[in-house]
Amino acid sequence: MVLYALIAGVLIGLFYGFAALGLSLAFGVLRVVNIAHGDVIVLGSYLAYELSTQAHINPLFAIPIAVPLAVAIGMVFYRFVAPSLGRSKDPEMLSLILFFGVSQVIEALATIGFSVNQDTLLTGPVGNASVQIFGQSFPNYYPVAAAVAVPGALLVMFYLYRSRLGLATRALMSSRADAMLSGIDVGRTSALSFGIALALAASAGALSIYVNGGVSPSQGTDLTTTAFAVVVIGGLGNPAGALAGGLVFGLAEQFAQSYEPNWAGMVPYVLLLAVMLVKPEGLLSRRVRYA
Amino acid sequence: MPERDADASGQRATRARQWRRRGADLAAVLVPTVLFALARTVDSNLLLLVTIMVYVVLAQGVNVIYGFTGYLPFGYVGFFGAGAYGTYIAVAHLGANAVEATVLGGVAAVLVAVVLIPLLRLRGAYFAIASLAAALALSSLVSNPALTSVTNGPYGADLSKVFSAGGSYWMAVVIVAVAMLAVVVLRRSRLGLQLRAVRADQVSAGYAGVNVVAARTGAWLLSALLAGLAGGVYAWSISVFYPTAVFDTTISLFAIVFALFGGVGTVLGPVVGAVVLYYVYNAIGVSDPQYFQLIFGVVIVIIALFLPGGLAAVLVGARRRLALRGGDVR
Numbered sequence: 231m232v233l234y235a236l237i238a239g240v241l242i243g244l245f246y247g248f249a250a251l252g253l254s255l256a257f258g259v260l261r262v263v264n265i266a267h268g269d270v271i272v273l274g275s276y277l278a279y280e281l282s283t284q285a286h287i288n289p290l291f292a293i294p295i296a297v298p299l300a301v302a303i304g305m306v307f308y309r310f311v312a313p314s315l316g317r318s319k320d321p322e323m324l325s326l327i328l329f330f331g332v333s334q335v336i337e338a339l340a341t342i343g344f345s346v347n348q349d350t351l352l353t354g355p356v357g358n359a360s361v362q363i364f365g366q367s368f369p370n371y372y373p374v375a376a377a378v379a380v381p382g383a384l385l386v387m388f389y390l391y392r393s394r395l396g397l398a399t400r401a402l403m404s405s406r407a408d409a410m411l412s413g414i415d416v417g418r419t420s421a422l423s424f425g426i427a428l429a430l431a432a433s434a435g436a437l438s439i440y441v442n443g444g445v446s447p448s449q450g451t452d453l454t455t456t457a458f459a460v461v462v463i464g465g466l467g468n469p470a471g472a473l474a475g476g477l478v479f480g481l482a483e484q485f486a487q488s489y490e491p492n493w494a495g496m497v498p499y500v501l502l503l504a505v506m507l508v509k510p511e512g513l514l515s516r517r518v519r520y521a
Numbered sequence: 522m523p524e525r526d527a528d529a530s531g532q533r534a535t536r537a538r539q540w541r542r543r544g545a546d547l548a549a550v551l552v553p554t555v556l557f558a559l560a561r562t563v564d565s566n567l568l569l570l571v572t573i574m575v576y577v578v579l580a581q582g583v584n585v586i587y588g589f590t591g592y593l594p595f596g597y598v599g600f601f602g603a604g605a606y607g608t609y610i611a612v613a614h615l616g617a618n619a620v621e622a623t624v625l626g627g628v629a630a631v632l633v634a635v636v637l638i639p640l641l642r643l644r645g646a647y648f649a650i651a652s653l654a655a656a657l658a659l660s661s662l663v664s665n666p667a668l669t670s671v672t673n674g675p676y677g678a679d680l681s682k683v684f685s686a687g688g689s690y691w692m693a694v695v696i697v698a699v700a701m702l703a704v705v706v707l708r709r710s711r712l713g714l715q716l717r718a719v720r721a722d723q724v725s726a727g728y729a730g731v732n733v734v735a736a737r738t739g740a741w742l743l744s745a746l747l748a749g750l751a752g753g754v755y756a757w758s759i760s761v762f763y764p765t766a767v768f769d770t771t772i773s774l775f776a777i778v779f780a781l782f783g784g785v786g787t788v789l790g791p792v793v794g795a796v797v798l799y800y801v802y803n804a805i806g807v808s809d810p811q812y813f814q815l816i817f818g819v820v821i822v823i824i825a826l827f828l829p830g831g832l833a834a835v836l837v838g839a840r841r842r843l844a845l846r847g848g849d850v851r
Contacts, residue, residue: 495661496658502651
C-alpha cells in the first residue's frame with residue numbers, strides 16, 4: 231500500500247503540477263489570480279471529450295488543437311481587459327472579481343453546451359490495458375498524465391529561461407516598471423503570457439478528464455482551488471515550484487486516500503490553509519511573496 | 522451682531538443636517554423591515570420571502586466585511602453553513618427551542634470566525650481563496666460519516682419537530698432589522714470610521730492610533746454573526762437539509778454579487794441588489810439555472826470593468842449630474 235500510494239502520488243502529483251503551471255505563470259507575470267483557471271481546464275476536457283466521441287480521435291490530440299486557440303483567445307482577452315485593470319486603484323482585487331465573473335460565464339456556457347451531467351471517456355488514452363510499475367498495477371492514464379506533464383513543464387521552462395521572450399517575461403515578473411524602462415513591450419509580453427497560461431490550463435484538461443474520472447461544468451471551482459493550493463505550496467511564480475508543489479499535493483492526497491479515506495476530502499483544503507498560514511511564501515521558495 | 526447671527530445659522534444648519542441624517546438612518550432600518558413584515562400579505566410564498574430576507578442579510582454581511590475592509594470572502598458560505606448546523610445541533614442535542622437555536626446558530630458562526638481569525642493575516646486573493654478552502658474544509662468536516670452522531674454526517678439534518686412557517690418568517694424579519702441596524706450603526710460608529718481609514722491606507726491609519734487588527738477582527742466577527750443568523754433562520758424555515766445545500770458555494774456567489782450589484786459600502790445597496798436579483802433568479806433561474814448563471818457572470822464582468830461602485834454609484838452619479846444641470850453646484 232505504501233508503494234502504491236508513493237507511485238500514484240508522484241504520477242498524479244506531476245499532473246497536478248502541470249495543471250497549476252498556468253495559474254502560477256499568470257500570477258507571476260500579471261499579478262492576476264485567474265479564478266477561471268479551473269474552468270479553462272474544464273473546456274480543455276470537453277474538447278478532448280468531443281474529439282474522442284464525435285471525431286474518434288485520441289483525446290490527447292486536444293492539446294495541439296487547444297494551444298494555439300487558447301493563446302489567441304488569451305491575448306485578445308487580455309488586450310480587452312487590460313485598460314480597465316490599469317485604471318483601477320486595486321487591480322488585484324478587481325481582477326479577482328472580473329475572473330470570478332468570467333468563471334461563471336464559462337461554467338454557464340459549458341452547462342448550456344454539454345448539460346450538467348458528468349461525461350466520462352470509456353477508453354483510456356492508450357487503450358484500456360493497465361500498466362505495471364514496480365509490481366503495482368495502475369490504469370494507463372497515470373503514467374500518460376506524467377509523461378505529458380513533464381515535457382510540458384520542461385517546454386515552459388525552456389521558454390522562460392532559454393528564449394528572448396522568456397527573458398522579457400522574467401523581467402516583467404521581477405519588475406514591471408524596470409521592464410518597461412528597458413524597452414520591453416510590456417503589453418505584448420503580458421498578453422502572450424496570459425495566452426500561454428490559458429494554453430497550459432486547456433492542455434491539462436485533456437488529462438484531467440481521466441485523472442478526475444470525467445468532466446462536468448461545475449468541476450471548475452474545485453480545479454481552481456486545487457491548482458491554487460499546488461501553486462501556494464510550491465511558491466508562486468516559478469514553474470519548478472509548481473511541479474514540486476504538485477508532488478507534495480499528490481503524495482498527501484494519495485496517502486490520505488489509502489489510510490484515512492473518510493478524511494481524505496479535507497486534505498487539499500487543510501494543506502492549503504496550513505501552508506498559507508505557516509509559510510505563505512511557499513514551502514520551496516526563498517523569494518518573498520508579493521500581493 | 523452679524524457674526525453671531527452667522528454662527529447661529531451655521532449651528533442651526535448643522536443641527537438640521539444631523540437630524541436629517543438621523544432620520545435617514547432610522548428610515549434605512551425601518552423601511553426594509555416594515556416592507557418585509559408586510560410582504561406576507563402580498564406574497565403568500567413564505568419560504569421565498571424568507572429566502573430573500575436571508576440573502577438580504579448575507580449581502581449585508583458581505584457588505585460589512587468587503588465593503589468596510591476590502592476582504593472578499595469567497596468562503597462566506599462557511600458561516601452560513603455553520604449557522605445552519607449550529608441551529609440543528611442546538612435543537613437536536615441541547616433541546617433548545619427554535620428561536621434560541623437560531624441565535625445559537627449565529628454564535629456557532631462567530632466561534633468558527635474566531636478560529637479563522639488568522640486568515641485575516643492574508644490579503645487580496647490569498648484571503649479570498651483561503652476563506653474558500655476553510656469553508657470547503659468545514660463542509661467536509663460536517664458531512665464526514667465519522668461525525669454522524671453529532672451532525673448526522675452526509676445524511677442531512679432534520680428540524681421538522683420545531684417547524685413553524687410563521688415563526689421562522691418573523692424571525693427572519695427580526696434578523697433583517699438586526700442586519701440593517703448593524704450596518705447603519707457601523708457606518709456612523711468609531712469602528713466604521715477606523716475601518717474606512719484602514720481601507721484607505723493601512724499604515725497611516727495605524728500611525729493615527731487605529732488598532733488595525735482589532736478593527737478588522739470586529740468587522741469579521743460581525744459579518745460572521747450575520748451569516749450565522751441567516752443560516753440558522755434558513756435551516757429553521759426549510760427544516761430538512763443536507764450539508765451540500767447549506768455549504769453550497771453558490772450561496773457565497775449570490776451574496777457577493779447581490780452586494781456588488783447594489784453597491785458595497787452603502788446601507789441600502791445590498792438590500793436592493795438582493796431583492797432585485799433574487800426575484801430575477803426566482804423568475805428564470807430555478808428552471809434554467811445555467812441561463813441565470815450566464816447573466817450573473819456577465820453582470821459581474823460588467824461591474825468589474827465598468828461600474829466598480831455598483832447600482833448605488835450609478836444612481837448617485839445620475840443625481841449629481843442632474844443637480845449640476847439644475848445649477849446647484851456642490
